[in-house]
Amino acid sequence: MPERWDAIVVGAGPNGLAAACTLAHAGRSVLVLEAAARPGGGTRTEEITERGFKHDICSAIHPMGAASPFFRTIDLRPYGLEWVHPELALAHPFDDGSAMQLHHSLDATVDAMGDDGKHWRRLFQPFLDHTDALLDETLGPLRIPRRMMLMARFGLRALRSAEGLTRAMFGNPKTRAMFGGISAHALVPLHSFGTASFGLMLILAGHKAGWPAARGGSIAISDAMIAYLRERGCEVRTEHRVTSLRELPESKAVLFDLGPHQVARVAADALPLRYRNALLRWRYGPGVFKVDWALDEPIPWKNEACRRAGTVHLANTWEELAETERAVSRGEVSERPFVLVAQQSLFDDTRAPKGKHTGWAYIHVPHGSTIDATERIESQIERFAPGFRDVVRARHVIDARALEAHDENMIGGDIGGGANDLWQLVWRPMVRWDPYTTPNPSLFLCSSSTPPGGGVHGMCGWHAAQRALRGVLR
Structure with a gap:
């Protein structure tokens, strides 16, 4: 029988994983697909100098993570996350x-x-x-x-x-x-x-x-979220690049932890031209x-x-x-x-x-x-x-x-998901009252190119998941 999921999340950065955890917390089945060999996006830790020295590849210090409503709602301490x-x-x-x-x-x-x-x-x-x-x-x-x-x-x-x-x-x-x-x-x-x-x-x-x-490196944040998902029967697959919606298993909703330009390409057949052009105008x-x-x-x-x-x-x-x-x-x-x-x-x-x-x-x-x-x-x-x-x-x-x-979301080395001039700070990724939704009721945006922007706080994913739960996943 073909696979069927309530939701598929494309991209296993901190916002994609936060969206998946929020959906799993609500009892939905979730599949997360990540193009890279390891999940985590900006929360990866590797021994890149000498053996035994653990270095955070991108994000390292997490003031917004420790204060975030997402981390207040989804308690990841039992899954190994410790703030030091x-x-x-x-x-x-x-x-x-x-x-x-x-x-x-x-x-x-x-x-x-x-x-x-x-x-x-x-x-x-x-x-x-x-x-x-x-x-x-x-x-x-x-x-x-x-x-x-x-x-x-x-x-x-x-x-x-x-x-x-x-x-x-x-x-x-x-x-x-x-x-x-x-x-x-x-x-x-x-x-x-x-x-x-x-x-x-x-x-x-x-x-x-x-x-x-995070004790042990920023990877502990994504590891804790993945452990939370797996305990609830959800799945994270790495080295699985998505180039078209036609490649995906059956689901009621798809959430993209991708930049606006990537979404415009991957979902080209499912979004109107005017909306796709607006995504492509996003500036890094x-x-x-x-x-x-x-x-x-x-x-x-x-x-x-x-x-x-x-x-x-x-x-x-x-x-x-x-x-x-x-x-x-x-x-x-x-x-x-x-x-x-x-x-x-x-x-x-x-x-x-x-x-x-x-x-x-x-x-x-x-x-x-x-x-x-x-x-x-x-x-x-x-x-x-x-x-x-x-x-x-x-x-x-x-x-x-x-x-x-x-990390393909960091276009040109931009770690914040887009230029933070006042216009793009307020309207991410375009002028739209609900920036997490799209003209297609089953497609949602959850990357740092949506509010509130960059940082490991999980709120972009949390908001997008809430929209899906109030819409096609009711």
Whole structure:
């Protein structure tokens, strides 16, 4: 007899797996098909430098995952997922040897800030009092909010540029630099409207749930979701590339954890031309260049706070940070780029052999860049951690094109599922009131090109699965 499933999910990245888990949680049968040899997408961990050193290929630190409503609904702890928290979420060092610190605790962050502490509290405390409600409202599509006043207050700040909000709120250039570095996760220039939303959300998530990593590597997240699915009779098949809907077994619904361009090709016979053309107009953003290191010792930071932080942002001043992001928008790479560093082995002893450590870092580069920025990254780390190169025993580099080859959803090395200018931040992947549905009632979109966008939070998949459950899977 032919196979029959309630739903098929094409793509086993974190959003595809989240969609499958949401459907399985509701009692539906699900088949997940993945083109790569291993599932996980941006949540893979491999020994790419030396044996025994576990490196996260893409996503490493998960503030939105720990705070996400999806992970509150689907409890993956019995399936091996453990969030491990560093002492400090973030450190941002400066040339004078000092460093700003983002603590899990709002009070501890405020106490370390001096005069700007009261402004930090005034900005974040009202939202922290209602964080779950705020996350429920913001981690999804544009809609009429249930908490009108809360969202109005948040929106007035989130829609601003990071540059405008920091200059209005903070007097200390170092506070502005730390907020700017967090906002730079938007991968667009910091004078752009909407960039403040990235800083606000990541900081709120940090104060709510921290900036943790998954014990054993990011692969533990996808492994836990797969174990959850298999316990419920669902199936994940790898090395199964889907090029046409005609290849699929019988099902009531198909959910795509694919980029808009791929969906337009795979579902060409099942979607109207106008909708497919809208998918093909989706624009991708800058890429990243990434380096992983096997280390004989921890990174020898000058400032001791950096030795206690899971994440370290290297950009020194606001002006230096802003210029590096403008350079990327011009198609250039700064000689002193903004470097995002993670050091998971400091708080997860499963990542490296005893006494050894791992390092993980990336910078923003132009879309599709093949530049080798290893020297620039290591020079920036040496600037704040003299002697860093002396503790490096092996390194692995991956440029933007190679990252796309590793994960076909990361077009041009774009790790966020699409350019994060204000238009595409609000309307993903097109102007449509329900972005997870399509003109075909049995087809749904669930990749990071739908709201709320990039990050390992599972919410794109969760929302798409909810639409399917209210529609063809009722």
